[in-house]
Amino acid sequence: MEHDRRRFLQALGVTGATVMAGCADEPAGDAPSLLGRGISPYGERSPFEQAARRLPDTTTLEEASSRTPLQDLDGMITPSSLHFERHHAGVPRIDPAQHELLIHGLVERPLVFTVTELRRLPSISRIYFLECSGNSSSMWRPAPQPSVQAGHGLTSCSNWIGVPLSVLLGEVGVRPEGRWFIAEGADACRMSRSIPIEKAWDDALVAYGQNGEALRPEQGYPIRLLLPGWEGNTSVKWLRRIKVVDQPVMARDETSKYTDLMPDGRARQFTFLMEPKSLITRPSAGRMLTAPGFHEISGIAWSGSGIIARVEVSVDGGATWTDATLQEPVLPKAHTRFTLPWRWDGSERVIASRCTDGTGHVQPTREALVAARGLNSNYHCHAIQAWRITADGRVVDAVA
């Protein structure tokens, strides 16, 4: 029997790959003949898999973050072990039996909830992305990045489960003058943000579940706020207190950080919404295309305003665009995986993706975004992002 890989590879336009010819009725691969290991209570990944959150070279606990290895991932769900991190005082060790959530302030009946009580209440399960508003900040400089992870890895997507904040606020009874609430974490710095009360009536959750199991410690165990589609910092982790107030409190983390300095010296504040954005994750910087021919282009797109309606891909530096396939399910405020078949001709190419959300908002070019917001900002860069593929197959950041 002939094992003819040549015709297959030719059909895909691959011309430089090794072709093996064989005459066996068996594949040449690993073929264990001994019993393998047994079952296990809590599984681990293969020792051949080494994808890891990228840690900065230098960091302090107060400014710590790690980034999701988007170039190594497929599909729409981020493994909890690889969800990006951003901590302002490290990851506290919290005994859920000792943890409580206080809701007070401008309410009729201040209440304290244990975690067990929260888990008895009506629950919601949804798939949502979470993105740090500082993601892609290197595009403001701009500074070319060695990988999609390094430049854009502060976004992840999970199945979140929890009790609607509206249920809890319904129980405490918000007074008419209660227009905002302050969410405070139980980390040592008591990370706090001021949130308009409308978000609570809309889709805010007090989440205790992530991808089926309990929240991971670095994601706020045992409970966190989850504000779908809003900048990640507002989804306060290790949530211990919600105080209903009449105006924002101008907490440290919404004044010293998480504001956007405009060209005229004034700052945009409370820029909660994460705008439509997309990334090509494969191929992406740091990888090689070993030969011309077929290579699937794959990436993720998301919008804080709802669903992704369209993703276009350019393989000629933005001159022309082709619609990518959106992988199902396409969900509001969730990563949507897109794919496009592509045959690389071996010439230098700049590839990029551009998404449009359900409101018609189109991801802008970097030039358009800079024209509107200047270059003083650290946050909310959702510009079109591009990779350069050199003629020898290397993939590098195309940002100037």
Place this chain on the structure above:
Amino acid sequence: MEHDRRRFLQALGVTGATVMAGCADEPAGDAPSLLGRGISPYGERSPFEQAARRLPDTTTLEEASSRTPLQDLDGMITPSSLHFERHHAGVPRIDPAQHELLIHGLVERPLVFTVTELRRLPSISRIYFLECSGNSSSMWRPAPQPSVQAGHGLTSCSNWIGVPLSVLLGEVGVRPEGRWFIAEGADACRMSRSIPIEKAWDDALVAYGQNGEALRPEQGYPIRLLLPGWEGNTSVKWLRRIKVVDQPVMARDETSKYTDLMPDGRARQFTFLMEPKSLITRPSAGRMLTAPGFHEISGIAWSGSGIIARVEVSVDGGATWTDATLQEPVLPKAHTRFTLPWRWDGSERVIASRCTDGTGHVQPTREALVAARGLNSNYHCHAIQAWRITADGRVVDAVA
């Protein structure tokens, strides 16, 4: 400030819970004042979380299985570390660089694919359940089970990513007489199943991704067959060979097992489709309701035929039924999470769920299923399953 939990708990009908009154502006819970631990490359769960796959008291490697702790999980995605296992020769350790997939038999061009080649090809990302057809087999006896995990934990749901088998078969060119294919695993027993070729043209995948990252070893790393909606055993793990044939080969695992002995002594064979099924996972056997009052009822439903259209819940042993809420997204051939608010009055209750899929197929009672199929079977029990809540709050299996 008064921390009045009494009115909240009363509003929920909870009458026996301890009420704490306090006058502080702070919750009483954990409040670390020291920096926590830093970021990490690959996260782990909290040491306070101990959910584990249930291992049988005695097992051999050849008959090994473990079960998903459904009573501990929320939402629709099963963490990969807790996906049920069923192995026939243990978990082989396979180096992906050494693994190949051979496709041959009644084809025009036999081909061998490396894992790297498969990952370059057009991909599909979908969320699908996987259920062992031996799940819930104790309901055939019937034998009351100590937990939903013990009785029904051979079902899980993941985001699977891979190349459509139709793409690969298109490349090899199936001959007109090729009506079935044999899928063979690389485990030491070369677990094999015969599959009608139509499934390949429909939605079969050669999967390499699970919940974002690479397949876990116990799920077939580096590649597995994935036949959405079909009995789990057919989704052959550690896939190494697909041979196109003209008829089933009557492999060991489709004759000695995975057939359904009927009352007349004949066996149903090739019963691939997993029929509509639902389970209440909370409350469920082994748990306690500590007090009357509000308790959310939550569970999962799925069907190999497509979407779940409806889940009804009874809290009076099947006399009356109420529609549960289906949590979004509701996806074809995936677990759908359902929830129903419920106020337990403290009396003995039998609670059960009944689902209907998009084809109109309604989950049957055990009596109806036994009337049709007898009591000789080990497989394909999708009967309505019920829990008894005793007056002291214990939850036990209601099967006779």
